[in-house]
Amino acid sequence: MANKILVIDDTTVVRVKVREMLPQGNFEVLEAKDGLEGYNLILNEKVSLIMLDFILPKMSGWEVFQKIQSQSELKKIPLVIMSGRKEEVTxxxxEPFEYFEFLNKPFDKRQLISAIKSAMDKASKKGNTDTAPPIVIAPKQEPVAVKPVMETSSSAADIDALNAKIVKMQAEIDNLKKQLTQVVTFIKQKIK
Structure with a gap:
């Protein structure tokens, strides 16, 4: 019997891409287009691995993750969380992600296989203990207002903060360009 891999992602391209990247004959791929449908499949199917997008309609990946973690049988299932924006997960x-593997979108076949192996390894370590420690949510730190000593130091700090935001935004733009290129390539291959 083939192992069942559940891919929960609202993007058809990602679901198809995962299906095509997996070795033929070894896996039965189940697909869900939103968190609610995915969670119902987790409850009703005996899945061997869950690939979970973090941003989903109807029930977010974060909510699905919390439901998985709240049930001892479900949290033994290897889990790969996928996202193009790792900061939303963290x-x-x-970090470090002890009980699941993170896969940054876009990804290639090597990265996918590596993430699956790592998730299975982490799940087997988790399975050796009766219960995994609870996930601790990092408190969001509120910015502290600091009164500037000199007006120029405040302006320099503002400029530095803006430059840091620009660098971060440029990295996100580059990532989106890479994703778009992969989507276009995928579509061109399907048209042929």
Whole structure:
């Protein structure tokens, strides 16, 4: 019997891409287009691995993750969380990710296989203990207002903060360009 891999992602391209990247004959791929549908499949199917997008309609990946973690049988299932924006994951779940693997979108076949192997390894370590420690949510730190000593130091700090934001935004733009290129390539291959 093939292992069942559940891919929960609202993007059809990602679900198809995962299906095509997996070795033929070894896996039965189940697909869900939103968190609610995915969670119902987790409850009703005996899945061997869950690939979970973090941003989903109807029930977010974060909510699905919390439901999985609240049930001892479900949290034994290897889990790969996927997202193009890792900071949204680390905002809710601090690193290092001990009980699941993170896969940054876009990804290639090597990265996918590596993430699956790592998730299975982490799950087997988790399975050796009766219960995994609870996930600790990192408190969001509020910015502290600091009164500037000199007006120029405040302006320099503002400029530095803006420059840091620009660098971060440029990295996100580059990542989106890479994703777009992969989508276009995928579509061109399907048209042929």
């Amino acid at each position: 905002e809710k779940i601090p």
